[in-house]
Structure formats: structure tokens, C-alpha cells
Amino acid sequence: MQMRVSDEDRERTTQQLQQAFSEGRLNRSELEERLGAALSAKTYGDLLELITDLPAVQPQADGVVELGSKNGNVKRSGDWAVPRRLRVASKYGSVELDFTEAVIPHQVVDVELDLTYGSAKIILPEGAVANVDGFQADWGHPSTKVPSRPRPGVLCVVITGRAKYGGLTVRYPRKRWFTH
Incomplete structure (x- = not known):
């Protein structure tokens, strides 16, 4: 397939690769290699080559991943x-x-709390920005x-939502001081 792809086509493929990673179908290095190829793909053939060995993904309702808890804490860290x-x-x-060790294939991430x-x-990698307006x-x-x-070229996390009896802190990782 030599037809040129759009940014939306590349985005859809990166989401499918990310889903395969979260299911354990790809390891981190495979994901990073395929994401790089997906983001630079020019044709549909280039994209199909990256996902032919993966099951077809059923799109989620409006592409939103939901996490929740009634009594416990919600935590995501590491890889x-x-x-x-x-x-x-x-x-x-x-x-x-x-987000400091996470795989983030998108330049803009929307977080609704x-x-x-x-x-x-919310802990961001050094250099990332966050809009909490x-x-x-x-x-x-x-x-x-x-x-x-x-x-341009920097992760931007857009945080929306509400806290009734709580707050929000957004920061970079704490500096670790080592003594010899």
C-alpha cells in the first residue's frame, strides 16, 4: 500500500502498539523501536508492517483510558x-x-481528575510542562x-477536573543527593 498516511493514522497505530505493550505482547525495546517507525511512517504499508503480528484492537469509547478507586489509592509509576x-x-x-519512566508516545496528554x-x-520528566488552568x-x-x-517537542500534560476536599501538586522528580 503506497498511499500516504496522515498524522491521525500514525496516532492510531501508536495507540495499538501501546495497547499491545500494556498487554505484554511487546517488550519496552520493541515498543520504542516500533513507535519510532510509526511516527516516521510515510505509507500505509509502513504502518501495517508494524502491527501485522498483533491482534486487531477494538477502539475504546472516545479513546479514553479510565482508572478509578473508591477506597484505595490510584498509582502509576515505573515503566x-x-x-x-x-x-x-x-x-x-x-x-x-x-511519568518519569513511562512510555509516552504523545506530545500532549490530557488528564482528567x-x-x-x-x-x-503528578510527577513529570525534567523539561515537561503542565497546564492546570x-x-x-x-x-x-x-x-x-x-x-x-x-x-515544541516537549511533553505537555493538560490537567482538568475537580477535587472536592483535596488539592493537586505537579512537580519534577526530587533531586537525589549522593555522598561518597
């Missing part, structure tokens, strides 16, 4: 695949999303220690 849109709901627990009695902490806290407050202005 995890970050979706383009993430919706997180927690009634009585906190939320911690650590729905918190009742808990706070959220769409987040409201009734009793707590959003605190961000990272820039908010989007820049």
Missing part, C-alpha cells in the same frame, strides 16, 4: 504506557501519576512547580 487521554476517579484515596476526599500528585479545587488548591507554556 507504564501512557494513553493520550486518561480519566482518573478516586472517592476516598489519593492519586499519584509518575475527579477526586472527592483525596489529593493528586482547567482544574478546580473546592477546599485545596493546585500547586505547580513546572512551567505551563507549551513548547
